[in-house]
Amino acid sequence: MTILKQKTIAEIKQLLEQSHIDQTIIQELKSDQRVGVQKLVQSYEKKQFKHEQLCKQFEDMCVYEKASFDRGCQYVAGVDEAGRGPLAGPVVAAAVILPKDFRLIGLNDSKQLKAATRREFYDTIKQEAISYGIAAVDNDTIDKINIYEATKLAMTRAIEQLDPEPDHILIDAVPLNNLTASSESLIKGDCKSVSIAAASILAKVTRDQMMSNIHKEYPDYQFAANQGYGTKHHLNTLHSKGVTPYHRKSFAPVDAIYAGK
Structure with missing residues (x-):
């Protein structure tokens, strides 16, 4: 034996x-x-x-980063946002520069990860990143300039926080102009690039915490659970209790309720 x-x-x-x-x-x-x-x-x-x-x-998911390093780039940034679709709350963007030897097995689009994993990865990314920036654009600004422009504004503000400045930027879906570095806009970039995936986690976790804080002010809307998205409970509460200061009044069906108050 x-x-x-x-x-x-x-x-x-x-x-x-x-x-x-x-x-x-x-x-x-x-x-x-x-x-x-x-x-x-x-x-x-x-x-x-x-x-x-x-x-x-x-x-x-390291292919785009490696290609950038092979071209001589030293600091490659990934950029993503969270919160374009909800009826309430800000849109949040993050930009992050990861070291060349960064390794975080399981890193993916933040929406594909469990909340506990997102929080764990959030801490790891912040600790190991060369630099990161996080920016939010509130719902009032979204109503003034529209969600697409607000998303670009948040992304630009996040990039501006990076130090050192990136020499190449990978962006999820949204093309940005007037950048000081070269850039690529990747459709579903949070599934194709580790840098964009890392940015998506920073943006998502930050926004979720902001919505949890808003929930404390307006618990009836269950913002901590729905993050401002138009769930059945959220819509029913909108109709029964009306629009909060955090709702996007330019978004249907919020606009109709707000107009008829």
């Missing part, structure tokens, strides 16, 4: 929770006839496969 077969299932579980397991050990465990051991091995291999997929995804 091998040493592994003398171990209890609990001990084997603890062994498989280590970061790296030699494949000879996995092969030996596969020959163990205990059902509990086989389930542990299957679970381990499933997790390893998922991790390998995430590693490949991360590498694929």
Whole structure:
């Protein structure tokens, strides 16, 4: 009997929770006839496969950054926004310059991540970034200049906070003019670029916290849960209680309710 077969299932579980397991050990465990051991091995291999997929995804999302570095760029920024579609609250944009050796497996478009993961990544990105900027444009300004222009304004303000200044900028979907560096606008960039994905997380977490603070003022609208989007409860509350100072009065159906107050 091998040493592994003398171990209890609990001990084997603890062994498989280590970061790296030699494949000879996995092969030996596969020959163990205990059902509990086989389930542990299957679970381990499933997790390893998922991790390998995430590693490949991360590498694929570094393509635009690597191309920029290969052209001689030193500081590549990613830019994204959160909150273009809601009926209430600001639009928030973030810009971030990541180091060349930055690695955060699982990084993706903020909407694809669980809230707890977003918060964890938010802290990591802020700690490891060379520089980042976050800017918000409030709902009153959105009503004055429209959401598209407000989004561009927030993005520009976020970029202006970067120090050092970027020499190339990757932007999610929205083309920006009058930048001091070259730029690319990428459709669904938050799924294609680690820098844009990182910016999307900074913007999303920041905006969610702002909406949670607004929720404390107007709890009936459940802003902490819906982030200002037009959920059924939000729309019903709009009709019954009216428009708050944080609603975008130029957005339907807020405009109709506001006009008829």
